[in-house]
Amino acid sequence: MSKLVAFAAIQGGYKVVSQVEGELENALESMSADTKVEFPNTGYYLPVIYSLTGMKVETLEDMKAPMAFARKLLPPHIKGKNHLPYLGPLLDAGMASILAYEVKEALRIVREPDFYFPEEDPDLENGKKWVGPADDIILRKRGVEFVDGSAPGFAAMVGAAPNPEIAKMIVEDYQKRNLYIFCAANHNGTSLIDQLLEAGVQIGWNTRIVPFGPDISSAVFALGFANRAAMAFGGVQPGDYKKILMYNKNRIFAFVNALGDIGTEWACAAAGCVNWGFPTLADTDIPEILPTGICTYEHVVANVPHDEMVQRSVEVRGLKVTVSEIDIPCAFGPAYEGERVRGKDLHSQMGGGKTQCTELVKSADMKEIEDGKVTVVGKDIPDLKEGDTLPLGIFVQIAGREFQEDFEPILERQTHHLVNYIQGVMHIGQRDISWVRVSKAAVEKGFTLKDIGVVLHAKLHQDFGKILDKVQVTLYTDKKDVDKLTETARAEYKRRDERVDKMTDDDVETYYSCTLCQSFAPNHVCTVSPERTGLCGAYNWMDCKASFEINPTGPNQPIQKGECLDPVLGQWKGVNDFVYKTSRGAVEKYNLYSMVHDPMTTCGCCECIAATLPGLNGVMTVGRDYTGDTPCGMKFTTLAGVMGGGAVSPGFVGHSKYNITQGKFIKGDGGLLRMVWMPKMLKEEIKERIEARGKAMGVPDLYDKIADETIGTTEEEIRPWLEEKGHPALSMDPLM
Structure with missing residues (x-):
């Protein structure tokens, strides 16, 4: 490990700790020592500090203890001669920086309580693009996705790409792999979030592109999210720092992408993330730390080409990701499930109280249906003008030697999230109260209603192939056909509910x-x-x-x-x-x-x-x-x-x-x-x-x-x- 790496990280640690000590001292001079300190609507105090040390920071006065702890962690400065190339001092300097960064962000919230907009979607119309630390509702909701594997990990991205096109390319590749993208910091005054907005990409928790904050200190929110997951879902007790860090290394598959010039403040943050087992991959020429040890494989990797950033990051972290290719013109994956199609983006819609939209899955005889057959009966998207509406009936017939009638509602429920997985298409509700909204962007890419059938056929085979052999999808858009399907479906829903409710x-x-x-x-x-x-x-x-x-x-x-x-x-x-x-x-x-x-x-x-x-x-x-x-x-x-x-x-x-x-x-x-x-x-x-x-x-x-x-x-x-x-x-x- 080079002397330059150690020098940058340790110098950065001293600089950050000293800077935050000064900010805390100024705050105590201008405000009462018992001024309340918290991340809004969280039950974990300042979560990194609380999880690793057990310290409950509730007031400005309480901040003194973690800052003193951070100061003690700082190792001796690098000597000109007889440099010892050990990783330990870097880890301590990095951890000191992370603790100080969390205090820094808490001070920001005290001084500017409206700086962050702590919701799932930022309020861009009012200039609120930074969401800050996730509240506990978001943690619980999103934590489930890390449990069931629909979110295999997250990429913490700091800085900015050379241009918006490259930023969009990298982020959409992560979305296709179902990863979350946690964004912080800026490079020369431009952030990755700014570039994504310029490229027309929707941001927020619902699209898995989370704009934490504009500074490198905001990256601490990603570590706080990971540590809270360990406490909330894993039962790890606050203060048990060994279990917290091992839990993250073994269960939270995350890594850092540093885009742009890396100074000492970024270097110490990267060193801090290594404590969690999260490696850093950079697009610039920085000294590397390649031997394995704390991280699964390499710790710091440099000069990664932008078109290789995603694949290289996944490999270095040791993350296994399955990418399902679906033959439709739009991107597809869970990352798009929370995407919104708002009024200004809307091309056409079905259901939602404006027309009838019904979904039904029924079993069929093997000889009755043709696997992979997708038919649209009536008008399709190319037949519509912007702003038009259509009724819609989605009728899925399934045949299989192992398929049972009891499985029908289970597969029917898949329609909601599978249609939502299509980029630019939004699905709400189920059964006979569904609502499908199609964006202008999706139509420009060539999306048609037939693509819904293509998705349902492919994914039902992928996810439920053991119990089915054939899937045929018919989409009705003529009112008389949709009304007829709705009448049939409602009778089926009633029969199902009665059967399930009567089970004991x-x-x-x-x-x-x-x-x-x-x-x-x-x-x-x-x-x-x-x-x-x-x-x-x-x-x-x-x-x-x-x-x-x-x-x-x-x-x-x-x-x-x-x-x-x-x-x-x-x-x-x-x-x-x-x-x-x-x-x-x-x-x-x-x-x-x-x-x-x-x-x-x-x-x-x-x-x-x-x-x-x-x-x-x-x-x-x-x-x-x-x-x-x-x-x-x-x-x-x-x-x-x-x-x-x-x-x-x-x-x-x-x-x-x-x-x-x-x-x-x-x-x-x-x-x-x-x-x-x-x-x-x-x-x-x-x-x-x-x-x-x-x-x-x-x-x-x-x-x-x-x-x-x-x-x-x-x-x-x-x-x-x-x-x-x-x-x-x-x-x-x-x-x-």
């Missing part, structure tokens, strides 16, 4: 596991039964059954229930045996129907978390979309930190929204009649199901008896209201 846990002898989240929460084992959907809300019993048929060695394995040990709490010997083995002995047993007695383990991906409220003899639940206070005294993010990561936490349990109104929901604790509080947004979302379930339990007005934040957010505030409404929980047997 007693009807089957086999449950299914889901261990997708073990990549983040190693001890977590989710048991999915007909009356207990997966915690994340994405998997029900039929989904898992189909998944096992497709991939017998995958995360959804059959569990033979075996002897029933407790029918009220929901405990079976076969489930316990499976959980003990699959959690590697960490969890001996749990109950499916209780949150008080040995509840199921919980991971960070759960849609909701329920908690007991002993003072009200009831329970509450909160969804991850709600950011306010709750009667248990903890917000969703705090709850997830307390009992996530695969732990059994009596008094708390993670669950899906749908599970709230299933028959066995906390049956062992009294069921849904115990529910005394939930956020208004969640309550309204499942109103019809609460009303139906309440009626079945003999309390037809249960919906009206459940409090929400408009009534209060403490037990003391909502008790009088519950008493006035005569909530059943108040008169039930003691909960604890």
Whole structure:
């Protein structure tokens, strides 16, 4: 390792730490020492500092401790003679810089609270292009993608490319590989984000191009996101820096692309990222660090041509990425799923209340359909003028020796994200309330409705090839054809819903596991039964059954229930045996129907978390979309930190929204009649199901008896209201 590399990184470390010390001193002189410090709507204080040191920075005064810690990390300056080419001093200098950068960014938020726009999409119309640190709602939502593999990693890109065309080329190549692109810093006053906007590329969390901030210090938000993922999903405790860093090296596949001239401040940031196992690849002639050690392979690689940057980065990080080529004129992949087609970009649309748009998947006899046949009956996109609308019916027929009728709704649900994967096409809703918007850019590239059929045929074969042999797609755009398909589809939807809703846990002898989240929460084992959907809300019993048929060695394995040990709490010997083995002995047993007695383990991906409220003899639940206070005294993010990561936490349990109104929901604790509080947004979302379930339990007005934040957010505030409404929980047997 050259003396020049060590000199640049260590000099950079001293420069950054000294600069931020000065900024902190100025802040303490001009503001109160107890001025509140936080990254908005996060439960992890300053996350890099908190995760690595355990220090809780809540005020300006609290910033002194991590800055003193950073100062102590700085190694001796490089000597003119007898230079020791060791990596350790660089890592320490880099880590000192990262800690200082996080303090610097926190100070910016204190001084300029409106500098960042902390939403999924930046507010470009008002000049707010930088989103800053991800809040906990975004972390939970996007973290799931790192769990299930739809986001295999992220590229932290700093600086700017030589021109917008090269910037777009590199970023779109990462998008095609399903990676996130975290952007920070600028080169000679121009940022990569500026170049992408000039090239007409949509930015924001929804397109996986995240504009963190304009300075190199903003890159700390990417490391904060990675460390929060380790705490939220992996159950790593704050202050356990070895586990945090190893977790990131082994599970968060990230790397840095440095575009432009690298000075000492960039050098120390790059050295800091090596602590996480994240290598740096640059397009300039800088000294390299090629021996392996901390990173999987090389640490710093220089002179990477722009047309090789993506492939070389993936190789150096040791990341395995699958790129699926679909024969359509537009780019295709999960990176485009969150892309918006706004009014000024719109060419034409189908559904969305303006016309009817219906989707139906049905099984067919092998002789009835032709594999790969895609037909458009009626007008297609080339027949439309800008601003036109069309009705649309998407009818997918599937034949296969292993295909079952139960799989139809599972494959039907794929339409939503697969159509969204097409660049320039936006899909909302499902069943008979779908909405498809097509952009001008997609039409200019040659997109037609037939391309939807091409995508569905190719991806259903790729993802579900084990259970199907033929896929035929017909797209109707004449109103009479669409109305006829809609009538057929609605009858089918009704039949399916009745069949699923009538299934009970007693009807089957086999449950299914889901261990997708073990990549983040190693001890977590989710048991999915007909009356207990997966915690994340994405998997029900039929989904898992189909998944096992497709991939017998995958995360959804059959569990033979075996002897029933407790029918009220929901405990079976076969489930316990499976959980003990699959959690590697960490969890001996749990109950499916209780949150008080040995509840199921919980991971960070759960849609909701329920908690007991002993003072009200009831329970509450909160969804991850709600950011306010709750009667248990903890917000969703705090709850997830307390009992996530695969732990059994009596008094708390993670669950899906749908599970709230299933028959066995906390049956062992009294069921849904115990529910005394939930956020208004969640309550309204499942109103019809609460009303139906309440009626079945003999309390037809249960919906009206459940409090929400408009009534209060403490037990003391909502008790009088519950008493006035005569909530059943108040008169039930003691909960604890």
